[in-house]
Amino acid sequence: MAAFGSFALLIALALAAYNFLAGALALRLIATGQPARVSPERLADTARRAGISGFLAVTAAAFALVWSVFTNDFSITYIMEHSNRALPAAYKFAALWSGQEGSLLLWAWLLGTYGFVLRLTHKTDVKLYAYAGTILAGVQVFFLLILNFAAPPFALLRGAIPDDGNGLNPLLQYPEMVIHPPMLYLGYVGFSVPFAFALAALIMRYPGEKWIKITRVWTLVTWLFLTAGIFLGMHWAYAVLGWGGYWGWDPVENASFMPWLTGTAFMHSVMMQEKKGMMKSWNVWLIFSTFLLTLLGTLLTRAGLVSSVHAFAQSSIGTWFMVFMGIVLAVCIFAYVLNRDHLRSEQQLESLVSRESSFLFNNLVLLTACFVILWGTLFPVLSEYVEGSKVTVGAPFYNRVAVPIGLFLLFLTGVGPLLPWRATSLKSIKRNFVLPVVALWATVIVCFAAGANPWKGGQFSTGNFYALVAFALSASVLTAIVSEFLRGAGVIAKQTGRNVAAATWVLTRRNTRRYGGYIIHIGVVIVVVGLAGAAFNTTNEQELGLHDRMSIGPYTLEQVGATQDSNDNYNSEYAMLDVYKGGQKQFQMTPEKRVYLVSQQPQTMVAIHSLPTWDLYVVYEGTNPDTGQPIVKAFLNPLVGWIWAGLAIMIFGTFIALVPAVTPQTAALRVPAPAVVPGEPALKGGD
Amino acid sequence: MSTPSRWMKILEASVLAVAVCFSLGATDSNARYHDLNHRLMCVCGCAQLLGECNHVGCTQSGEELTLLRSNISAGMGDNEILAAFAAKYGATVLAAPATHGFDLVAWIAPFAVFAAALLGTILLIRHWSGLSAAKAQAAAANVHVEDPADRERRERIRRETGIDGGF
Numbered sequence: 001m002a003a004f005g006s007f008a009l010l011i012a013l014a015l016a017a018y019n020f021l022a023g024a025l026a027l028r029l030i031a032t033g034q035p036a037r038v039s040p041e042r043l044a045d046t047a048r049r050a051g052i053s054g055f056l057a058v059t060a061a062a063f064a065l066v067w068s069v070f071t072n073d074f075s076i077t078y079i080m081e082h083s084n085r086a087l088p089a090a091y092k093f094a095a096l097w098s099g100q101e102g103s104l105l106l107w108a109w110l111l112g113t114y115g116f117v118l119r120l121t122h123k124t125d126v127k128l129y130a131y132a133g134t135i136l137a138g139v140q141v142f143f144l145l146i147l148n149f150a151a152p153p154f155a156l157l158r159g160a161i162p163d164d165g166n167g168l169n170p171l172l173q174y175p176e177m178v179i180h181p182p183m184l185y186l187g188y189v190g191f192s193v194p195f196a197f198a199l200a201a202l203i204m205r206y207p208g209e210k211w212i213k214i215t216r217v218w219t220l221v222t223w224l225f226l227t228a229g230i231f232l233g234m235h236w237a238y239a240v241l242g243w244g245g246y247w248g249w250d251p252v253e254n255a256s257f258m259p260w261l262t263g264t265a266f267m268h269s270v271m272m273q274e275k276k277g278m279m280k281s282w283n284v285w286l287i288f289s290t291f292l293l294t295l296l297g298t299l300l301t302r303a304g305l306v307s308s309v310h311a312f313a314q315s316s317i318g319t320w321f322m323v324f325m326g327i328v329l330a331v332c333i334f335a336y337v338l339n340r341d342h343l344r345s346e347q348q349l350e351s352l353v354s355r356e357s358s359f360l361f362n363n364l365v366l367l368t369a370c371f372v373i374l375w376g377t378l379f380p381v382l383s384e385y386v387e388g389s390k391v392t393v394g395a396p397f398y399n400r401v402a403v404p405i406g407l408f409l410l411f412l413t414g415v416g417p418l419l420p421w422r423a424t425s426l427k428s429i430k431r432n433f434v435l436p437v438v439a440l441w442a443t444v445i446v447c448f449a450a451g452a453n454p455w456k457g458g459q460f461s462t463g464n465f466y467a468l469v470a471f472a473l474s475a476s477v478l479t480a481i482v483s484e485f486l487r488g489a490g491v492i493a494k495q496t497g498r499n500v501a502a503a504t505w506v507l508t509r510r511n512t513r514r515y516g517g518y519i520i521h522i523g524v525v526i527v528v529v530g531l532a533g534a535a536f537n538t539t540n541e542q543e544l545g546l547h548d549r550m551s552i553g554p555y556t557l558e559q560v561g562a563t564q565d566s567n568d569n570y571n572s573e574y575a576m577l578d579v580y581k582g583g584q585k586q587f588q589m590t591p592e593k594r595v596y597l598v599s600q601q602p603q604t605m606v607a608i609h610s611l612p613t614w615d616l617y618v619v620y621e622g623t624n625p626d627t628g629q630p631i632v633k634a635f636l637n638p639l640v641g642w643i644w645a646g647l648a649i650m651i652f653g654t655f656i657a658l659v660p661a662v663t664p665q666t667a668a669l670r671v672p673a674p675a676v677v678p679g680e681p682a683l684k685g686g687d
Numbered sequence: 688m689s690t691p692s693r694w695m696k697i698l699e700a701s702v703l704a705v706a707v708c709f710s711l712g713a714t715d716s717n718a719r720y721h722d723l724n725h726r727l728m729c730v731c732g733c734a735q736l737l738g739e740c741n742h743v744g745c746t747q748s749g750e751e752l753t754l755l756r757s758n759i760s761a762g763m764g765d766n767e768i769l770a771a772f773a774a775k776y777g778a779t780v781l782a783a784p785a786t787h788g789f790d791l792v793a794w795i796a797p798f799a800v801f802a803a804a805l806l807g808t809i810l811l812i813r814h815w816s817g818l819s820a821a822k823a824q825a826a827a828a829n830v831h832v833e834d835p836a837d838r839e840r841r842e843r844i845r846r847e848t849g850i851d852g853g854f
Contacts, residue, residue, distance in 0.1 A: 243739040250734065352812050364808050372797040379784065379793045387789050392728050394782035395736060401797045459718075 002076050005064030005154040012057035013144040015050045016137050023047035023134030044130045051119050051133055054140065055112035062109045065102060065153055069095045074165050077155045078102060084167035084598045086568035090178050091168050097181040098172050101153035108143040110189040115140065118193065128211060131200030139192055142324045150317050167598035174240050180232035184256055187226025188294040191259060193218045195291035198284050202335050205342045212270050217658060223263050224654045230256050231647040242604035242619045244539060244635040249398040254377045255297030258370050262290040265366035272359050280343040288332045295325050358416035365409045372402050403466050407473060410528055413521050414477030417484060439479035443472045452536065467535035474525045481518050509662045516657025523650030526642050533639025541633040543624055553636040555616055556580040562630055570594040575620040575630045591620035614638040719759055723768060724752060726783065730776050
């Protein structure tokens with residue numbers, strides 16, 4: 001199977017190279033009108049078919065690796081290092097992305113899949129798709145070169161073949177790890193598609209904004225995958241790492257967040273291009289940057305530039321990535337300089353206080369946040385270069401610098417949609433902002449009354465202050481969005497006699513993009529509320545003998561026993577804790593500690609009792625070597641559940657935004673489609 | 688007092704008030720312990736904050752936490768403690784860059800970039816709104832009278848479809 005996999009990768013490389021070279025040649029011939037022995041249209045079509053075949057070849061290679069994992073083929077180094085016989089089937093799949101070679105193969109396979117779909121749907125706009133497909137093939141050539149020559153997943157083990165493998169990293173043996181990396185990779189790789197379309201549109205001087213409409217679904221779906229991937233990673237960190245948090249500002253977490261920020265900025269600013277013909281250059285560079293940031297994430301972890309708890313596999317392929325990023329940047333700059341006159345925008349903006357301005361400020365804040373994170377991630381490298389010694393840039397830095405920026409963004413999330421296009425009158429400000437402002441101050445009063453104020457106990461807490469601002473702004477933004485829904489629904493209810501709920505549904509169906517976007521904003525607000533709850537986390541750590549008790553918040557935990565269990569994969573110890581509230585037993589929690597047999601690595605399995613108000617989060621830290629008593633660490637983390645609920649709402653909103661809008665039947669007036677000129681070559685388009 | 692100097696006084700007082708509020712840290716030893724162990728890193732290589740390092744068999748966090756407790760008990764100030772840790776374990780033990788020397792750049796750059804970008808955006812909007820006004824004037828000089836029937840038809844389509852291209 002190793003030979004089959006290696007051969008499939010080689011074939012895939014040959015096909016991708018043909019796709020890239022033949023596609024580029026064909027498009028060049030068409031653009032210049034030079035006579036050729038072969039019809040350029042036919043040459044372009046062979047390139048497209050090579051791309052489709054290349055997907056099949058990469059699929060075969062991925063299948064070969066999965067097959068090898070399931071058949072315990074430890075003659076392959078990768079399988080020996082990342083799997084073992086007793087590994088459960090779901091985690092055998094996870095072995096595909098648990099190491100560098102496998103995760104690069106997954107990347108190439110996902111890129112092949114996206115390219116496959118793109119090439120199958122080429123009739124939407126044959127020439128634009130031919131350009132985009134050729135660019136994607138260029139990216140694919142890079143990944144296949146690495147897979148064939150720098151990080152081959154089917155490299156054979158030297159010497160005797162062992163009976164069993166080293167097993168999967170225990171940190172990765174958790175259900176989320178089966179879906180979190182593929183989701184994240186779908187997001188990372190997915191941004192290659194809008195990047196390819198943007199570069200294609202720029203190179204071919206594609207007229208109008210149609211390319212944005214074509215890529216809208218790709219961008220939204222990609223953004224959805226990246227969002228889900230990031231949140232699943234947060235949940236994994238929360239449930240597995242056992243430190244009571246979900247985001248540690250680790251370089252790898254930052255690497256996933258940066259393209260999310262620029263991608264989100266892109267999704268907002270393209271609306272300005274579609275509606276007003278503005279920000280054309282900006283949008284092109286936003287998507288270029290997003291693509292480059294997806295590569296930077298891999299570079300950061302693989303090149304060992306920065307230390308990370310996620311750096312499961314470091315190697316020398318960082319150089320490959322650095323060179324590729326340099327090439328991509330050079331191509332982007334070259335294409336932009338050559339065609340920048342094509343991106344001349346309509347600079348129509350009438351007022352500082354308008355919807356257009358709010359989009360600009362939104363982009364400003366998102367990009368600043370991205371810069372802050374990039375700066376913090378790379379500052380240790382810069383510091384080492386300047387001063388000769390590395391410094392740590394950890395959570396305290398980001399909490400002080402990024403949180404205020406995030407709060408400003410939250411403010412814009414509420415204000416932006418309330419501002420009309422072009423200019424805002426004082427009357428409209430009064431009409432739209434009274435309720436949100438009332439909600440803001442009401443929340444401040446409620447928070448103070450509930451004791452969530454920054455000056456509690458005569459001491460000022462920055463964390464509590466930020467939390468208070470976050471709660472108040474969230475209430476304000478939520479009120480603003482809900483009142484937007486109700487205002488529109490009220491009109492429809494009056495016109496049609498429907499109730500408000502039905503009218504809201506009709507309203508949403510009529511403009512899924514706008515109201516789907518609002519629902520996503522609601523999800524973001526809910527997430528922010530959940531994040532702000534972290535300011536009020538409490539923790540307690542105690543050694544618990546049998547029937548000893550510890551308290552945290554309203555709960556009392558009593559140790560009622562400990563037990564052990566084992567299977568083929570690991571041995572585990574549990575602490576059994578009865579949880580009391582108000583003197584009444586509520587439930588039992590069993591935090592666990594595992595020791596994996598093959599690797600002999602320990603792993604915490606946290607017990608979490610989740611409520612809308614808080615999570616009771618209990619970690620069994622092992623036994624005190626001196627006393628032999630279990631050590632238990634308990635956290636009471638307010639509002640964490642809101643983060644996951646917010647994600648669900650964001651996903652729902654994205655689905656709504658993806659659904660085509662339904663227009664009322666009375667709106668039957670349509671602009672007729674331009675007639676197709678008979679005999680025009682299929683690859684015409686652009687200029 | 689002249690108006691500008693009064694405003695300066697108000698500004699100074701506001702800055703001072705905010706600075707005092709933000710500098711009021713936790714003063715009891717438990718709160719200080721919690722605060723400081725979240726400003727230090729565990730040096731075992733786990734890349735976690737000292738107060739959050741919980742992995743089994745960590746060879747460093749226990750020692751660091753004990754040292755932190757004893758430094759607080761000895762009456763050392765926050766900065767003294769952080770300096771002592773940096774001297775013993777190296778600068779990477781501090782969870783955030785220092786606020787002096789080259790490290791200060793780490794703190795200043797984000798706000799400087801934000802301020803510059805904000806200023807740039809405001810100037811850009813003002814520039815564009817100036818262009819729009821000039822265009823509107825030019826258009827006014829060459830008035831185009833729209834057919835009322837066309838306007839009515841367009842308004843009806845807009846009303847009935849309720850679609851205006853996104854947000």
